[in-house]
Amino acid sequence: NNFLPDLDAIPDDVFRRTKLMILNYPNSPTGGTAPKSFFEDVVALAKEKEFVVVNDAAHIMLTFDGKPTSFLEVPGALDVGVEVHSMSKGYDMIGWRMGFVAGHPLVVKAFSDVKDNSDSGQFIATQKAAAAALDDDSIPERIRTKYRRRMEKLVKVLRDCGFEAEMPGGTYFLYTKSPSGTASGETFAASEDATRFLIEENGIVTVPWDDAGSFLRFSVTYIAEDEAAEDALMAETAARLSGAGFQWKS
Known part of the structure; x- marks a missing residue:
């Protein structure tokens, strides 16, 4: 369902006990994005069933399939929920543990009360740096x-090497169907076997996110000084993958 929950499939007895609905769009790690119409349905449902909505929008600044869509821009969203943002993804402050929450004043205040009694806040210099970045x-x-450019290059390389690869909606991760074996006789019963083969035989890391089923996970978070370095890395990736002779079950 394009990584969207089927809201109509949720039983009423679940809604009667529901206090909170947590969403994550753009989704990590799948890269799936939610259309505005989905958020509109969520707002209407939250008002009807009386629960709070929290959208984890950490990857929103990496949206590739159009203008980033905030849950809060939907009419009525401010009446039912909040959105959580991170400085890690869109501002390259990974590891700084900086972010913010915005939305319904009472929910934000509740969050603030918990924070006041659970930790002492981040080092003030990093807070000021985040404020300047915003x-x-x-x-x-x-x-x-940068990440869109890198993702487009990776998608092309993988397609040229036989992989099924599509641009994600918004993230620096890319999931592709795992090969079932190689022309030389290697067989992969699961994506973990293909992952191990890629690491040991090709020096390419595609570590799945927990149990990724029959998919491999690539990432464009590599270090490269400029576009020439990116192109060189992609050329090397293509050379290693094309020589492996991967095959897929139809």
Whole structure:
């Protein structure tokens, strides 16, 4: 269902006990995005069933399939929920543990009360750096452009090597169907076997996110000084993958 929950399939007895619905769009790690119409349905449902909505929007600044869509831009969303943001993804502050929550004032206050009694806040210099970053719209745009460019290059390389690869909606992860074996006789009963083969024989890391089933996970978070370095890395990736002779079950 394009990584969207089927809201109509949730039984009424579940809704009667529901206090909170947690969403995650753009979704990590699948890259799935939610259309505005889905958020509109969630808002209407939250008002009808009387529960709070929290959308984890950590990857929103890396949206590739159009303008980033915030849950809070939907009419009525401010009446039922909040959105949680991270400085890690769109501002390259990974490890700084900086973010913010916005939305319904009472829910934000409740969150603030919990924070006041559970920790002492981040080092003030990192808070000021985050505030300065939020004042510069060029930063997330530059980072989004970089990751989109890298993702497009990776998708092309994988397709040229026989993989089924599509641009994700918004993330720096890319899931592709795992090969079932190689032309030389290797067989892979699960994606973990293909992952191990890629690491040991090709020096390519595609570590699945927990149990990824029959999929491999690539990422474009590699270190490269410039586009020439990116292209060189992609050329090397293509050379290693094309020589492996991967095969897929139809």
